[in-house]
Structure formats: structure tokens, C-alpha cells
Amino acid sequence: MNGTTPLRLGTRRSKLAMAQSGQVAEAVRRLTGRPVELVEITTYGDVSREHLAQIGGTGVFVSALRDALLAGEVDFAVHSLKDLPTAQPDDLVLAAVPRREDPRDVLIARDGLTFEELPAGARIGTGSPRRMAQLNAWARTLGKEIETVPVRGNVDTRLGFVTDGELDAVVLAAAGLTRLGRIDVATEFLSPDTVLPAPGQGALAIECAASAAPLAAVLAELDDPHTRAAVTAERSLLAALEAGCSAPVGALADFLGDEQDVPEMRLRGVVGTTDGSTLVQLSTTGPVPASHHDALALGRELAAEMLDKGAAGLMGERAH
Template sequence: MTDKAWKPDRALRLGTRRSPLALAQSRRVAEEVRALTGHPVELVEITTYGDTSRESLARIGGSGVFVTALREALLRGEVDFAVHSLKDLPTTEPEGLTLAAVPVREDVRDVLVARDGLTLEQLPAGARVGTGAPRRMAQLGAYARSRGRAFETVPIRGNVDTRIGYVRRGELDAVVLAAAGLHRIGRTEEVTDFLSVDTVLPAPGQGALAVECAAVDVDLAAALAGLDDPHSRVAVTAERSLLAALEAGCSAPVGALADLLADGQVVNEMRLRGVVGTTDGSTLVQLSTTGPVPMSHGDAVALGRELASEMLAKGAAGLMGERAL
């Protein structure tokens, strides 16, 4: 094994963002790596540009703002591996790094945390709903329009406490967050509504983690591969292939979800759904396609590109141009 990755006189160094959610995710992965390898792991906290900027993700570009500093630390040898929320990763492959594992994916849904225990259906016309994601704005806007209502979507940033605080103080009627994040920090009791993926498709890769290390650390990469879940990896590969083929970043109003379809007791297809829309919800392009399982990495990439081509033919590119806040 490489001296860098498995030096006996020190622990493996896991690079992580400083947010409570990132630390919770990284601690879980650290425990799994300890159990898998018998090797001690210590967390190295790193501040990213996305953590310090107060601009909306749409304004600062979104793609890579939460991961670049971690990747630079990996390449400099300051940490041995890093844990990211996979939906934050740019779709381009980084030179010198490898995606060693995609662990079992958490709940992919978005959730509502609203005043007075309100569900999405119960939110009144004119309700002020906070979210930092143009994707959510587009789909919530379309949902409200389909019911003859209109929500005021308010762009927000910050950690879970900051976002939920807007509701607690009465500044917003509700905020939309990822179910996986609340589950990982033990806050699911604050959810007032789990949003069906038929109403709001998640971000590509939502609910999944990415465990990354230097490509030269082949022994460490092989060990970390013990955390990999093949179904989660192929699903997020299809979703991210769609995102890449649309030439969209993680701040674009794009939702995607790959899931398995069964014929009776037999799982025989993977369905990939995608949506692109204007942030006011006035126009959506929403399509799906399927492919047989088991599915290889190349098959998943091809499935994403196929759906992207169909969406672009329906005008998706013009809608993504509406994403600026």
C-alpha cells in the first residue's frame, strides 16, 4: 500500500467542509472507513468559497464552489480523501482525482418546513417560500400555477438552522430543504411535508455522497471502494450525464432522478426523468426515458445523453437561460 495513504504513524485525514451537515456526513463516512479498514480517521475542516460567499448560488456560478478547496487540499496532499454532497460536484472529471465510492443513497426527496405544520397543498396563495435552488423555484411555481395559486419564492442561503429560522421568526411561510440533509443531522421531526418526486424532481445526485481521493493512491481508492453502492453510482451517473449534456451547472433549474422499475417482482428497467423550467414556473420541459438493467457505467452515461438530447429538442436550453436571480 502507498505510504501516503496508509502511513502507520498517523490517521487517515478526511477533508470536509465545516458546516454541521458536512461534518455529520463526514463523521458517518469516517466511522465506516474505520470499520472497513481498521485504520484511524481524523477530520480536517476546510472552508470553501461557497461557505464564505453570501451571494446566491445562481450568481456565483454554483458549480464547484463547495468542492474546489477540498479538491485542492487533496492534490496538495494535505488530506487523504474527502467527502462531498454529490450534487455539489461539477460534472467534469477532475484531473488527478478519482471518485472512489458513492455510498448507499439517502432519501432523494425535498421537504417542506412550514409554519403551523402546513403541507404544500395547504400553503395559501401568496405564501412566501424560501429556497436557494432555481430548480425548486421552477417546479414550485409550476405546482402553484396548476392549482390557480401563486407562491412568492424567496432566494435564501445558509445552513439548516439559518433557513428554518426564517420560518420560526415569521419572515417566511415555509422553506424547502433536502430530506437527506435533515435525516443526517437528526432533524426530520421538523418536516411538515415530504414532497413527492412527481411534484418536485430532486437535483441530480441529491441524497448521495461522493468519496474522493487522489488517483495515485490506488490502495486507498481500492479500500474506499468497499463503501460503494453499485445501484446508487449508476443512478447518479445517469443523472449527472443528463446535466452535463445539457451543459448546465448545479445551480441551473434542472431536476433529475433515475430509479428502478419492476414488472411484478422483477426489476427490469431504470427510468430517468428530467425537468428544466423557468424560475417562475410558467414553462417546464419534463421528459423521461428508460433503459434495461443491469446497467453499466457507459449505459448510464448514454441514457443521460439520450434524455438531454430530447429535452434540448423541446427547448430546454432556452429555459436554462432564465436561471439568473
């Protein structure tokens, strides 16, 4: 690798994608001493005005970046991990999964309200069937009705629905707002005990061509083993449920113990109907996976339990 030739980092054009890719670019600059330039790529998910559930979700933000990698137009790419299809192509390598940002969802509501303070009939915007299922289920436990409203658009567009009074609240990922320096707009962090995030939420994926072994070895230094083990288990659950990233599936693997001593990993999963009337929610706890295979097995085992409890009938839109 020539030390002065810039490395080309492929990224989506959105403000959030540019922010998180810029952070990775800076880390790679420090690691390699080489300049890194961002190459903006428009994906199908960026230009389609349909809701993700309608266009299938899986890979719509990823395919164009992967095409650019394979064509040699960029050297590596940064994705939001939750956007990646669960099957990894043989000609590409997931070189690094850096330390994860906060995986939780947050509520941004008018007048600084929390979810429980929202009035009956409150209109809450989200494009995610997963969030709809869990928010509606939560509202049912509180004995109140809410209306979940499908929305699309970037962070500013979604926040605008609340400030303009069109919606009472929207739900977004904490990680995205944090990377944009906007987390102060959140009125409530939603506990995973109530709303499980999307598999891989809050994590980034750094991908390069499998043929670029020297680059992959360098990028691997940005990998965080705990984050990789967690998201591997979450995505294994998603794959075993045969669900795409637009399906109403939530999953979170976290570690029980302190930073120095992490003896166990807990994996939680949920599948539900979008009206919240039925949820299948289970968890399992075991030793921290010692290998990629162990993390995959943990996800598959929990998925099998969820399928036994009727999860398959709740997912509606299945991946093809």
C-alpha cells in the same frame, strides 16, 4: 498504508458536512481498522454571501477540498454529490458513492401545513432555481400564487426564517435533515412526480487522488452500484444540457422492481423557467445500465430529447 497513522478526511465545516463526513469516517474506520481524523476546510461557497446562481454554483463547495487532496493535505474527501462539477479531473478519482439517502425535497411550513394548504401569496424560501421553477409550476396547477424568496445559510438559519415568521415555509433536502437527525421538522415530503430533486441529491461522493490506488481500492468497498448507476445517469443528463449545479434542472433515476429483482431504471428530467410558466419534463425507462458507459448514454439520450423540446432556452444561466 501504515495501520496506525490516521487517515485525514477533508470536509467542509458546516454542521451538515461534518455530520455526513463523520458517518463516512466511521465506515472507513470499521473497514480499515485505522483512525480517521476530520480536517475542516473552508470553501468559497461557505464564505461568499452571494446566492449560488450569482456565483455560478459549479464547484464553489468543492474546489478547496480538491486543492487539499492534490496538495497532500488530506487523504480523501467527502462531498455532497450534487455539488460536484460533472467533469471529473484526471488526477482525482471518485472512489465510492455510498448507498443514497432519500433524494426527495421536503417542505417545512408554519403550523404544520402542506404545500396545498399554504395560503395564496405564501412566501417560500429556497436558494434553488430548480425548486423555484417547480414550486411555481405546482402553484399554477393549483390556481394560486406563491412568492419564492431566495435564501442562503445553513439548516438552522433557513428553519429560523419559518419559526420567526419571516417566511411561511422553506424547502430543503430530506437527506440533509435526516443526516442531522432533524427530519421530524418536515411537514411534507415532496413527491418527485411534482418536484424532481437535483441530480445526485441525497448521495455522497468519496474522492481521493488518482495516485492513491491502494486507498481508492479500500474506499471502493463503500460503493453502492445502484446508487452509482443512478447518479451517473442524472449527472450525464446535467452535463449534456451544459448546465451547472445552479441551473433549474431536476433529475432522478430510480429502479422499477423490488430490492432483489431490479429489471429497469427510469430516468426523469425537468428544466423550467424560475417563474414556473414553462417546464420541459420528460422521462425514459430502460434496462438497468450494465456499465458506466450505459448510464452515461441514458442521460445523454434524455437530454437530447429535452433539448429538442426547447430545454436550452429555459436554463438562463449556462455553465462556462
